[in-house]
Amino acid sequence: MPISFANIPANIKVPLYWVEVDPSMAGLPSINLRALMVGIMTADGDATPDVPIPIGSQAQADMRFGQGSELSRMFQAYYANNFANEVWGLPLAEPVGAAAASGTITVVTAPAEAGTIHLYIAGTHVPVNVTPTDTIDVIAAAIAAAINEDDTLPVTAVAAPAPAATVTLTAMWKGILTNDITVSLNYYGARGGEKLPPGLEITLPTDGLLTGGSGTPVFDDAINNMGEEPFEYVAMPYTDSSSLFDWDQEFGFTDDGRWGWQRQLFGHVFSAKRGTYADLLLFGQLHNSGVESIMAFEVASPSPCFEWAAAYAAKAQRALVNDPARPLQALSFNKIKAAGIHERFNFAELNSLASNGLAIQKIGADKQPMIAREQTTYQWNLYGQTDDAYELVTTLATLAKLLRNQRHAITSKFPRHKLANDGTRFGPGQAIVTPGIIKGELIAQYQQDMWSGLVEDLRNFKRHLLVERDPDNPNRVNVLYPPDLINQLRIFAVLAQFRLQYDRGIDNVIIGQNQPPYNAASNA
Template identity: 40%
Template sequence: MAISFNQIPENLRVPLVYIEFDNSRAVKGTPAIEYKMLVLGQMLATGSAAEATPVRVLSADHAVGLFGRGSMLTAMFKGIKEADRFMETWCIPLKDDAAGVAATGTIDFTGAATGTGVLNCYIAGRKVRASVPALATSAEAATALADAINADLDLPVTATVATGTVTLTARNKGECGNDIDIRFNYYTGEVYPAGLTVSVTAMTNGAANPDIADAIAGFGDEWWNGIVSPWTDGSNMVALEAELLDRWGPTNMKDGIAYTAIRGTHSESATWGDARNGHLGTTMPTGASPTPPWIWAAVYGVVASGSLSIDPARPLQTLVLPGIMPPTQGERWTMEERNLLLYDGLSTFTVDSGGLVRIERAITTYQKNAYGLPDPSYLDVTTPATLSYIRYATRARITQKFPRHKLADDGTRFGPGQAIVTPSIIRAELLALFRELETKGLVENFDQYKKELIVERDADDRNRVNVLSPPDLINQLRILAEQIQYIL
């Protein structure tokens, strides 16, 4: 019998017709990846979610019940769902570390209001307004603001007041609380009530982030294409990078890109970036943005993942990060400063004339090879994203077309219809797949690929085929340089 049947036995004598189905040739074209984004972060005791256990988050309101109102995770998912409602998002929540310390900051009032006014306070980018009547003392103004803060349960802080001083305490413990921005009068036209003087002491003394290892243990065998983490301390970054490398490997192949964000000065950001060197992570320095870095990371992650899921090779430049408040005009980094950050393994953003934050260039933190020399091979996030898709498409093609095939040498005279594959058949399939990837705009230079592609049967293991595949990845238009030699 020449045809390789899957279910119809050879020893049938009972009449008459027996027909089976084989779907190995049913699927045409390249496959789509069902993107899943995983968000890590801290919940509050008021949340109903099980700690360190993956949970699917359907909406911002759903996140409130799962993680607690005013929690870090609730704010992250609010930003995510406003930016992209269609991305499938999951979360592994962690509670505050038992040894954690909550960050605190203060707002001090002096003087007395000489007229009616309004306090325009921004905490973690969220506006709090408090009316101040004429002749109000500093203590009364402080009390009014503290009451307004405590009335907003979505804020990441609570407030206490004593003799003209408002003390803010982060709801979640840990280092992240130190990045909660406190400021007044962000927008043009906002002013303090006349007669009042306000001074802000930044949030400090937050300590002990949760251990990301507890979250990694919950990753399981699921494929998370994008992973958002709010924790950028050294130990948690090392643990996350190690997990990503393991998932990137050839025996796991459940690779993903991690998205983080850091707050700090240009110098602090550069120092942080120089200490990292991973091709599966991308970090956006936020500068003096009022929006907390964990919300930056969440929005950056979902916007980038959404675009990469559509086309992994298309550059992310100009994509808007919805809901992100940029640094004020005088606090924004210059082009020269941003260019330096791009050599420190950090992504950059710009702010358009309407105040929208846009991705300028999204790069990985990978900067140097094993010998400590500059290596741009994984510079842009589109490179690992494109490689990931090519690998997935190759796996899908081979497993779909040759799921239970026998292996023979080229030239073997087997009958038509036999479930047999040879190196030349696999080679032809890979060339056909390359053409499809070329049509999708992911690779180029077919002739070079055809010439250098090696498909051979293993000399020691006759059940194995070895392939050396040299795809030329498509590039991105990032720089156009022109010299105009004009004539008068």
């Protein structure tokens, strides 16, 4: 019996017609590349800490993690940037012994005219209307009431009466990133119709940030509870060395990492960090991971780092699911507020930040921050020498797609095959594979991947591809797989060598060389 059947017995006697269905030559690789938002929940949420759960709407995020919580706010940023892909939440309990950040708004003088206080909490607009008859304590109470009325805000407010006329803001949860909650006024300025009413004076927390927050989550249980579930795009906003190390170990290239040979789950970790140019430059020099990408943004941005991280992961997922090899540059972060024009990083600063392992953003035509370069923190090889192998998110995203395509092809077409040497004569239809057959399959898959715009240079791929039977294990095939990943158009350099006027003599010589001699008679 030359044809290899998987299910129909060779000794069947009962007539007549029996058929088994074999899908090995029909299927196409398909995987649902999920996103995962990682953040602290509040006591109002009903989710179990450290256990990932799927989330289908903002209402579900609010219910499971608590309105105004770090994780709920991350989902607001996610859904503003990605409405189409699957996303899960990984809720964290408040760290033991942690503290919530706080800050004070003080109403110093009452207004002489009616108007609106355009207050922004964590980038969210909180308008407060005032009149000339309002006293400073009335205004303070109105500010507190407006803040508390918005359940989505990450703070609660308590007003103290005159003579203090203050509003104390306290973060909804405890943890170090509550220090990244901003308080600002008049984001769009007078040209945008936002200014304090005449006579009204208000002071905000120093540098426009809450202070006093402390406590970083311990991720051991959360990471363990992820198990072998695939999570391709993880928004993890904590950028302390310990947290980044834990997530690098989970997603990295070690035996136990998701990019390691045992698990083959792959994936990326996206984060964001607020800071001055000098602080961010020094921060970038401390990290070196091919699976982590940290977006640098300015101190003056009203949006918190956890919302930047969520928006970054959301836009990366939305784009890379469609095509993992296309650059992410020019993708806008919707509803993320950028720093003011005079407070943004300049060209030289952005270039240096990218050269030191940080992803960078700049302002697009829609006045929203947009990705300029999706840099990872990877900068050096094992010997500390500069290296750009994993410099860009698209590199590993493309490689993951190739490996999944290859795995699908091999496991679908050769799931229960016998292995023989090249040149072995066997009947057609036999479930036998040789190194040459496998090599042909890999070349065919490479051609499909090239057609899909993932790789290039088929000729050299064929030259360097090696498929051989292991000399010590007759049941094993070893493959040296050398794909040439397609690149991205990131720099378009032009030398504009202009003239005020071309030399007429040279033009005449050229024209004369390219045209037949003038013949008056023939043109008569």
